[in-house]
Structure formats: structure tokens, C-alpha cells
Amino acid sequence: MKNIKHFSTMLALAVLLTLCASVTHAQPVKTGLLKDDMINARITATGDLEITPSATSSRRDFDYLAGKWNMHNKRLKSRLSGATEWIEYESTDENVGAILNGIGNMDTFRTTYNTQGVKSYEGITLRLFNPQTKLWSLYWVDSNTGTMDPPVVGSFQGNVGFFYCKDTFRDKPILVMFKWDKTDKDNPVWSQAFSPDNGVTWEMNMTNVSHRIK
Amino acid sequence: MKIPPSFLLLILCVLFVIVYPHHVLAREEANTSKKITWQDTTRRDSQHDFDFEIGTWKTHLKRLKAPLTGSTIWVEYDGTSVVRKIWNGKANMVELEVDGPSGHFEGLNLRLYNPASRQWSLNFAGSSGGTMSTPPTIGEFKNGRGEFFDQETYNDRAIFVRFIITKIDARTCRFEQAFSDDGGKTWEVNWIATDTLVKD
Numbered sequence: 001m002k003n004i005k006h007f008s009t010m011l012a013l014a015v016l017l018t019l020c021a022s023v024t025h026a027q028p029v030k031t032g033l034l035k036d037d038m039i040n041a042r043i044t045a046t047g048d049l050e051i052t053p054s055a056t057s058s059r060r061d062f063d064y065l066a067g068k069w070n071m072h073n074k075r076l077k078s079r080l081s082g083a084t085e086w087i088e089y090e091s092t093d094e095n096v097g098a099i100l101n102g103i104g105n106m107d108t109f110r111t112t113y114n115t116q117g118v119k120s121y122e123g124i125t126l127r128l129f130n131p132q133t134k135l136w137s138l139y140w141v142d143s144n145t146g147t148m149d150p151p152v153v154g155s156f157q158g159n160v161g162f163f164y165c166k167d168t169f170r171d172k173p174i175l176v177m178f179k180w181d182k183t184d185k186d187n188p189v190w191s192q193a194f195s196p197d198n199g200v201t202w203e204m205n206m207t208n209v210s211h212r213i214k
Numbered sequence: 215m216k217i218p219p220s221f222l223l224l225i226l227c228v229l230f231v232i233v234y235p236h237h238v239l240a241r242e243e244a245n246t247s248k249k250i251t252w253q254d255t256t257r258r259d260s261q262h263d264f265d266f267e268i269g270t271w272k273t274h275l276k277r278l279k280a281p282l283t284g285s286t287i288w289v290e291y292d293g294t295s296v297v298r299k300i301w302n303g304k305a306n307m308v309e310l311e312v313d314g315p316s317g318h319f320e321g322l323n324l325r326l327y328n329p330a331s332r333q334w335s336l337n338f339a340g341s342s343g344g345t346m347s348t349p350p351t352i353g354e355f356k357n358g359r360g361e362f363f364d365q366e367t368y369n370d371r372a373i374f375v376r377f378i379i380t381k382i383d384a385r386t387c388r389f390e391q392a393f394s395d396d397g398g399k400t401w402e403v404n405w406i407a408t409d410t411l412v413k414d
Binding site for chain 1: 298300301304305307309311320321322324326327328329330335337339341342343344345346350
């Protein structure tokens, strides 16, 4: 009887510790539509998305991604609906380094979390640098569909890269933004945001921090 | 002691309840790896159709210099193709690197399996462009021959593009691209590559 009591005390303690750990681990993420200026991109008078490269944009800008990564992901439960609840999951990523004569790189993403309910979920990102326009195109491929999305396009301004494209969400036009913050090259931060009003306000709906596996 | 039949039935029911969900679960587990409920089941699951190409190949490439101009000048290149497996075969990436009298040429091709349509898309990018050339060619393998098509614009004209991959033997395969500017009645071949396997 004493053993059982002891065991349940230990169990309760373990549960409490785990809870504490997850609370301290969870950092607050801003939710909702926030004003954010577009960087090196604008909507023209005719409604086109015009993207210009930063002065320093280079084919080497994604070199930091080469290698293997553990990632912690947060995904807003629903998009452009005022949701404040985030789903968190882990993933891994492997980037093969420079390809295509040094103007591209590719990585594969893997997680057990899948919105489609199938067991595992994988992605490919192919990034290509256009030497003429000095713009990067980032293509995402989803293993659920096996098709390539239209790219987000942009460049790095200092340590932060901004990449945009037009898309639709629930049949309404939106702008999509990817942001890559490589200030900490071993722990870079990626995020995705949607804008329902042509780039005036943005709702971040996905973000992750990559931790380099050394 | 005689066991009443109603009691036996009860035990059977309880056993059924205990055992049955596990069967269902087990089947669902098995199905998730190759979920086919929404797919056209009359078509073959072809997610491993490019497995034969994973590896390093020696490439000889012949390219028509100016397609759809009546020109018959071909340029030749030699080099390598490295085919990398992605997603356990459901995708792969070819890196082509060749040299010839008319210069250095690099290209990549990302092949992607669409589990719903059971077709493959071949997405190409050349090292000079820095963007994917769109749209991809789409198709499938039948009896060792893959045929992939798209419709695109070439020199301001709408054309059809056909890409054929033929497995000649375990160590040799052939790639052929052709354009048609008469809606597919006639085709002009403008790209022939022959790959010989160096290592798996």
C-alpha cells in the first residue's frame, strides 16, 4: 500500500513537472491581423504585385540552411478567422546544399503531424535564384498532393528575407508572405503570414524555429 | 454445470466488442500508408515507377540547336545525371551536368507523384533561368515507357511538348523530348539523352 502511495506521489510530481516544462517552453506568439510594411515589394496602382531585389541579394543567401535540422512548429488552428489557438508539433529537415551550378538548394521536411490525417507528412522546398533578376523563388511541394505550389518571390534584406506571392484563400484573393530570419544561423526562424487587404495587415499562421543538428 | 445459451451469447458479444475494434484499427493503420479511398482504383499505384532511375548515370546528350525552325543542327554534350530519391520514391530529383563544344549546361528535374491522379509531373529548371519552367509535363509509365505531356508557349506560339522515357535495359535508359506546333499531328524531336548507369 505504501508503495502504491509513493508511486502515485511520484506520478503526480512527474505530471506537474511536465506541465510546468510545457508552460515555460511555450512562448507567446502574436495572433490576429497586424500592420506590417512590405519589404522590397508593393502593390502597384494596377493591382500587380511588384517585387524588387535588395541591393545585396545573392545566390549565397540560403547557404546557412545546408545541413540537418530539428524544428519546432506552431500552426494557427484556423486562418483569417480570429483564431488564437496554436497547434505545436516537431519536424525534421534536411537541406542538401547548393544545386544547379550554385543557384539553388533543396530540402525535405518531415513530420508526423498531418492536417490530412494520413500518418506522415513530407514536403520539399526548392529554392532557385535568378541571376538576371536577383530574386529568389521558393517552391513548396506537399506529399499529400505531389504538386508544386506557385513560388513566393523575394530576397534577403540584411538577415531577414521577405518572399511574397498572390494566392487565394477560401476563394478570396490574399497575399502570402514567407519570412526567414537568419540572425542566429544555427537557430533560424521561418514564418508564414496571409494578408486579406493587399498587404496592409497580416496574420501570421505558421512559424517554426530550426535547430541545427551538429 | 450447463451453461445457458443466453450467457454464451453474452460472452460472444463481449469477446466480439473486445476483439473487433482492434481489427478495424489494424486495417486503418494498414490503409494509411497507401490511402486509396478517393483514388481511381482502376489505375495502377505507380509511386515506385522511377525507382529504377535512382543512382548516378553517365549521360550523352544531343540537342537540336533551334527547335521548330527547320534547322537540323544538333549539338552534343557529355556528363552526368545524379538522381536522388525523395520521400521513399514518391519524388526524386535529377541533377544533369554536361559539357560540349557549345558550352556547359546544367539542369534539374523534380519528379513528383500525385497520389490522387496516380500521375507523375516532371518539373524542370535550367541553370540560366533560375526559375522553374512551367508548366510541368505530366504522365505515366506503361510497359517500361513513360510518356509525359504539356502545352506551353515557345517563341510566342502555343505548342505541345512530349517527353518520353524508355527503359532500354537495367543499365540504360533513353530520354526524348519533342515539340508539336500542329496540335500533336506531327512531332519534331529536339532532345535525346542516353544514360548509362555508373552506380546505384
